[in-house]
Amino acid sequence: MNVQVQQVQKTSFRTHLTRALLEVYDAPLSAKFGLLVIAIYVFVALFAPWVAPFGESEIVGRKFQPWDDQFLLGTDHLGRDMLTRILYGARNTVGIALLTTFLAFILGGVLGILAAVLGGWLDQLLSRIVDVFMAIPALIFAMMLLSIFGTSVINLIIIMSVIDATRIFRIARAVSLNVVVMDYIEAAKLRGEKLTWLTISEILPNISAPLAAEFGLRFCFVFLTISALSFLGIGIQPPIADWGSMVRQTAVLITFDDYTPLIPAAAIALLTVAVNFVIDWFLHKTSGLKDEV
Amino acid sequence: MKSNSAEHLLEMKNVKIEGFSDRRWHDIVNGIDLKLKRGEILGIIGESGAGKSTIGIAAMGYCKAGCRFKPGSSVVFDGLELTSASEEEKRRLRGARIAYVAQSAAAAFNPAHKIIDQFSESVVQHGVGSREEAYADAKDLYSKIKMPEPDTIGFRYPHQVSGGQLQRAMTAMALSCRPDLIIFDEPTTALDVTTQIEVLATIRDIVELFNTAAIYISHDLAVVAQMADNIIVLRYGDLVEEAETRTMLDYPKEDYTKSLWAVRTFEKTTVAGSRDSEPIVKVSHVTAQYPKTKEPVLFDVDFEVYPRETVAIVGESGSGKSTAARVITGLLPPLEGSIMLDGEILPSDYHNRTKEQLKSAQMIYQMADTAINPRHKIRKIVGRPLSFYLGMEGDEKQRRLNELMDMIEMDPKLYLDRYPAELSGGQKQRICIARALAADPKFIICDEITSALDQLVAEGILRLLDRLQQELNLAYMFITHDLATVRAIADRVIVMLQGRIVEQGEKNMVLQPPHHEYTELLLSSVPEMNPDWMDRIMAERTSGKGMQSAGN
Numbered sequence: 049m050n051v052q053v054q055q056v057q058k059t060s061f062r063t064h065l066t067r068a069l070l071e072v073y074d075a076p077l078s079a080k081f082g083l084l085v086i087a088i089y090v091f092v093a094l095f096a097p098w099v100a101p102f103g104e105s106e107i108v109g110r111k112f113q114p115w116d117d118q119f120l121l122g123t124d125h126l127g128r129d130m131l132t133r134i135l136y137g138a139r140n141t142v143g144i145a146l147l148t149t150f151l152a153f154i155l156g157g158v159l160g161i162l163a164a165v166l167g168g169w170l171d172q173l174l175s176r177i178v179d180v181f182m183a184i185p186a187l188i189f190a191m192m193l194l195s196i197f198g199t200s201v202i203n204l205i206i207i208m209s210v211i212d213a214t215r216i217f218r219i220a221r222a223v224s225l226n227v228v229v230m231d232y233i234e235a236a237k238l239r240g241e242k243l244t245w246l247t248i249s250e251i252l253p254n255i256s257a258p259l260a261a262e263f264g265l266r267f268c269f270v271f272l273t274i275s276a277l278s279f280l281g282i283g284i285q286p287p288i289a290d291w292g293s294m295v296r297q298t299a300v301l302i303t304f305d306d307y308t309p310l311i312p313a314a315a316i317a318l319l320t321v322a323v324n325f326v327i328d329w330f331l332h333k334t335s336g337l338k339d340e341v
Numbered sequence: 342m343k344s345n346s347a348e349h350l351l352e353m354k355n356v357k358i359e360g361f362s363d364r365r366w367h368d369i370v371n372g373i374d375l376k377l378k379r380g381e382i383l384g385i386i387g388e389s390g391a392g393k394s395t396i397g398i399a400a401m402g403y404c405k406a407g408c409r410f411k412p413g414s415s416v417v418f419d420g421l422e423l424t425s426a427s428e429e430e431k432r433r434l435r436g437a438r439i440a441y442v443a444q445s446a447a448a449a450f451n452p453a454h455k456i457i458d459q460f461s462e463s464v465v466q467h468g469v470g471s472r473e474e475a476y477a478d479a480k481d482l483y484s485k486i487k488m489p490e491p492d493t494i495g496f497r498y499p500h501q502v503s504g505g506q507l508q509r510a511m512t513a514m515a516l517s518c519r520p521d522l523i524i525f526d527e528p529t530t531a532l533d534v535t536t537q538i539e540v541l542a543t544i545r546d547i548v549e550l551f552n553t554a555a556i557y558i559s560h561d562l563a564v565v566a567q568m569a570d571n572i573i574v575l576r577y578g579d580l581v582e583e584a585e586t587r588t589m590l591d592y593p594k595e596d597y598t599k600s601l602w603a604v605r606t607f608e609k610t611t612v613a614g615s616r617d618s619e620p621i622v623k624v625s626h627v628t629a630q631y632p633k634t635k636e637p638v639l640f641d642v643d644f645e646v647y648p649r650e651t652v653a654i655v656g657e658s659g660s661g662k663s664t665a666a667r668v669i670t671g672l673l674p675p676l677e678g679s680i681m682l683d684g685e686i687l688p689s690d691y692h693n694r695t696k697e698q699l700k701s702a703q704m705i706y707q708m709a710d711t712a713i714n715p716r717h718k719i720r721k722i723v724g725r726p727l728s729f730y731l732g733m734e735g736d737e738k739q740r741r742l743n744e745l746m747d748m749i750e751m752d753p754k755l756y757l758d759r760y761p762a763e764l765s766g767g768q769k770q771r772i773c774i775a776r777a778l779a780a781d782p783k784f785i786i787c788d789e790i791t792s793a794l795d796q797l798v799a800e801g802i803l804r805l806l807d808r809l810q811q812e813l814n815l816a817y818m819f820i821t822h823d824l825a826t827v828r829a830i831a832d833r834v835i836v837m838l839q840g841r842i843v844e845q846g847e848k849n850m851v852l853q854p855p856h857h858e859y860t861e862l863l864l865s866s867v868p869e870m871n872p873d874w875m876d877r878i879m880a881e882r883t884s885g886k887g888m889q890s891a892g893n
Contacts, residue, residue, distance in 0.1 A: 230711045231708065231712040234672070235706070235712060235776075238672070238704065239729060240699045249717075253716035
């Protein structure tokens with residue numbers, strides 16, 4: 049019996065994998081490009097110490113050295129290798145943004161589903177709190193809180209995830225409301241199921257597609273906000289390599305006709321565009337719309 | 342008009358249509374030929390997935406997104422080949438000379454515009470007349486089809502009129518440019534029998550009045566029998582049989598057609614338990630009201646269900662049938678009265694009921710699609726009550742799952758690890774039955790469980806329920822608006838109207854005269870497989886016999 053079950057699971061895993069590969073094969077060019085870019089970023093982020101020629105905050109040359117054979121992209125205002133810093137930046141900036149988005153999703157998602165399932169005063173209370181949070185522009189709110197609590201990576205992650213959780217709360221609540229009215233939810237309630245089962249087993253699988261799409265978009269926003277905060281000097285703090293603060297630190301070079309500061313900026317832009325390409329494709333697939341033939 | 346009336350208005354030859362899914366093209370329609378003269382009505386019959394609607398819209402030279410005509414198909418409308426015509430040419434025809442009436446008027450009307458403005462839109466668009474002329478014409482048509490307040494009803498928004506009225510308004514709208522051909526795609530399927538007959542009468546009058554040709558698509562034979570001059574039967578995109586209506590009804594040739602005709606012959610075999618024993622469910626003097634309404638929706642409802650008995654509750658939509666079910670399940674605590682299950686009084690709110698009480702009364706829903714979680718495998722859907730109520734796990738649960746799947750006549754090896762989307766409508770409904778049975782209940786509420794299914798499939802479900810009743814000593818409460826289902830499965834019948842029980846008793850007593858006048862109206866509105874039935878009924882009704890629909 050058990051062997052049979054295992055076999056079934058194994059084959060279904062294999063078919064899932066083939067299906068996924070086929071989907072990618074069928075994807076539009078923009079989505080393939082996006083996936084490729086994301087894959088490269090992930091690779092660099094994971095293997096930065098092996099790929100980078102120098103150490104993350106190692107001072108290896110003079111200040112603002114131009115591009116040459118030793119320092120492919122020159123050095124920054126302290127004499128650290130730019131290429132190395134950019135490769136490590138993928139790890140730091142992307143990693144922190146990813147962690148922040150995850151936390152935001154857990155917080156906002158759980159509260160959003162609960163608000164939809166339980167309704168009543170809990171829904172009212174949470175929704176009004178979220179309204180208040182959303183009334184304040186995210187960047188300014190984040191700056192205010194960071195100056196109150198101090199700028200550290202931990203604070204940055206917590207503050208950003210709380211602010212972003214409000215947006216995710218709205219989405220999670222809205223999509224859950226569509227699911228909550230389904231007969232299978234009524235059937236589960238009449239069966240006597242508890243709240244945890246309703247949330248995790250009945251509702252969550254049905255809202256995962258829109259939430260996954262939202263995850264990509266949110267990630268972009270968080271990523272941009274963190275970069276913006278770092279550029280302003282209150283985000284990720286030195287000596288950690290980060291694209292936002294690298295733009296700030298080398299910004300003066302632009303007046304000397306040196307495009308080095310644009311490279312971390314381009315790294316930020318490229319990832320945002322790539323993620324959006326993939327999200328567009330994913331949304332198109334899950335919306336069930338068919339193209340006219 | 343180019344053609345004379347003797348020529349065929351519409352001629353479809355070797356029409357083949359394919360659709361794209363799962364990375365390849367599938368045949369949907371495999372070479373259909375049909376011809377239609379002016380003033381003629383052609384009925385198209387078939388189960389869902391037979392390609393009826395696809396052929397209906399193909400008559401307008403259109404294919405749904407993701408579908409296309411295969412080479413060699415030909416659709417000629419009044420001398421114009423539509424498969425090769427330009428979009429511009431087709432746009433000139435559609436709405437002006439070919440009109441389409443969709444199944445759900447509520448979904449097809451734009452909710453943000455007044456009905457009469459939607460009527461005049463195509464008139465003005467196609468340059469047939471001015472807005473004022475269209476308004477006048479609309480009022481004239483509304484009075485011809487006997488809509489209430491024909492002068493003002495058009496100025497309402499779609500949600501401000503009833504479903505039947507909206508469907509009639511859509512029929513009038515199809516006529517706005519006096520088309521030569523109208524395609525009716527299941528125009529009465531979503532309506533109650535009492536409303537259906539009015540819409541049917543409207544359609545027939547209109548077609549006669551303007552000598553319009555029509556294609557009438559339906560899965561309901563009795564309805565098509567009233568409307569069509571000729572009938573074609575479709576299955577899996579193939580033409581099964583084609584004949585003149587009376588010939589088709591009286592002497593069907595093909596086995597498939599015969600099986601369709603024979604569907605309504607099922608009669609339940611289980612002998613109901615004696616009414617001397619204790620009832621399983623006793624609903625005593627229940628009055629109930631939704632929190633947001635001012636008036637109660639159920640008044641003093643009182644009935645019992647005994648072991649091995651099937652009680653059918655009939656009535657049109659809004660009569661309180663489903664509300665009664667909600668009160669019994671505890672979703673809507675009543676204002677007054679009580680529910681007794683197996684000798685004990687149930688807490689009125691389901692939150693306060695014990696697992697044992699919840700387990701004993703199960704419910705099966707109308708739409709199997711929304712009643713089972715699309716992200717759960719069948720194993721989880723049917724298995725959950727087993728582990729939740731009975732604490733079964735491992736091999737014991739697997740054995741029971743196999744038994745349950747055998748009971749609903751589905752192979753456990755094949756189906757347990759599938760998702761609901763991989764099943765047909767009838768199979769999904771069987772899964773809902775299995776889930777209800779898994780709880781080991783004494784009483785099952787069936788809320789319109791066959792109304793979304795094709796007749797052959799529905800009959801299979803009824804047979805299954807009958808067999809299970811016999812084997813497991815179940816009691817059923819069967820909510821339905823379909824009297825054929827009642828005849829097939831019920832022991833007792835309760836007729837409801839506007840929240841009140843107007844008549845209840847043994848099936849034979851309720852279905853034989855003398856009836857309550859509302860029961861009479863319901864019964865006489867059920868179409869019969871006799872092409873003369875509607876003429877007779879309409880004649881009787883206009884001569885003053887019987888009563889108008891309760892809805893109006």
